[in-house]
Amino acid sequence: MQIGLIGEGAIGRYVMEQLRLRGLRPQFILTRSDHAPDHSGDALTYVRSVSDLPSELALMVDCAGHSALAQHGASILERGTDLVTLSLGALADETLAFELARAAERGSARLHLASGAIGALDCLRAAKVGGLDNVTYTGRKPPKGWKGSAAENVLDLDSLQEAATHFQGNARDAAVRYPKNANVAAAVALAGQGFDETRVELIADPTIASNIHEVHASGAFGSFHFRIAGQTLPDNPRSSALAAMSAVAAIEREIAAITT
Numbered sequence: 001m002q003i004g005l006i007g008e009g010a011i012g013r014y015v016m017e018q019l020r021l022r023g024l025r026p027q028f029i030l031t032r033s034d035h036a037p038d039h040s041g042d043a044l045t046y047v048r049s050v051s052d053l054p055s056e057l058a059l060m061v062d063c064a065g066h067s068a069l070a071q072h073g074a075s076i077l078e079r080g081t082d083l084v085t086l087s088l089g090a091l092a093d094e095t096l097a098f099e100l101a102r103a104a105e106r107g108s109a110r111l112h113l114a115s116g117a118i119g120a121l122d123c124l125r126a127a128k129v130g131g132l133d134n135v136t137y138t139g140r141k142p143p144k145g146w147k148g149s150a151a152e153n154v155l156d157l158d159s160l161q162e163a164a165t166h167f168q169g170n171a172r173d174a175a176v177r178y179p180k181n182a183n184v185a186a187a188v189a190l191a192g193q194g195f196d197e198t199r200v201e202l203i204a205d206p207t208i209a210s211n212i213h214e215v216h217a218s219g220a221f222g223s224f225h226f227r228i229a230g231q232t233l234p235d236n237p238r239s240s241a242l243a244a245m246s247a248v249a250a251i252e253r254e255i256a257a258i259t260t
């Protein structure tokens, strides 16, 4: 299968390596126009616009963030190429979500939302059928995991001695204000009660060493609590390794004859 990636940051590099180990090396990387490839001698082709992608490309994988999905998503789908994305928070923008859905319809392609750094989304999706009463998501990261985010407007991350909440609100506001940190909030919202009903709390905690994500949900099905303590990627303390793993799992799912 012809696979292309968008972005070669911490997640993109992890995905590339895992695909190489599986004999599924991506053939193309869509980079920012100001970005010089740093794999000199590498056989990959670097392309700078969707129109440069070969027509036989079957799957693109967005590992680059909200702006990349907004910039390239609709044209990829409209040309008939399926797209896996980790930039779920971008869908909090209703206009973008509508444009992506319309492009997918026009191109007979699909936008697949990778599960990212969280689990239990299957449970939420099923529970939604019977009706959900309450869904809350709490995201807790060490202070360095919030560097470069809106948390810095509220907290002095370098001198934090105890856990401190820097956001409380709904998943839509969280996703818009924290594009690199609240894609999990968006994943929970999209699987369950939606962006406006899902309650979110984001916490910087100097006493932890992993990214801890928790979901509490209740409804006609009963109730559940899910908690994960995710290791971060070595070259980005914001991003959980599981998020990168979930992109590879989504690609494997695209290829498999039988999917779980």
Ligand SMILES: NC(=O)C1=CN([C@@H]2O[C@H](COP(=O)(O)OP(=O)(O)OC[C@H]3O[C@@H](n4cnc5c(N)ncnc54)[C@H](O)[C@@H]3O)[C@@H](O)[C@H]2O)C=CC1
Pocket (backbone or CB within 6 Å): 006, 007, 008, 009, 010, 011, 012, 030, 031, 032, 035, 063, 064, 065, 066, 067, 068, 069, 071, 086, 087, 088, 114, 115, 116, 117, 118, 179, 180, 181, 183, 184, 187, 235, 236, 238, 239, 240, 243
């Ligand atoms: N769904 C989830 O659970 C998670 C989602 N993410 C999302 O994944 C994104 C990437 O994460 P990392 O790899 O850790 O970040 P990173 O900062 O290490 O890498 C991002 C890469 O994307 C490139 N890029 C940015 N905009 C681009 C564009 N328009 N076109 C092409 N390339 C572009 C950058 O140059 C950089 O190389 C995050 O910004 C976040 O939105 C991250 C963690 C979890």
Ligand SMILES: O=C([O-])CC(=O)C(=O)O
Pocket (backbone or CB within 6 Å): 117, 179, 180, 181, 182, 183, 184, 185, 211, 230, 238, 239, 240, 241, 243
């Ligand atoms: O990787 C994580 O732990 C979560 C994250 O950054 C996001 O939700 O965008």
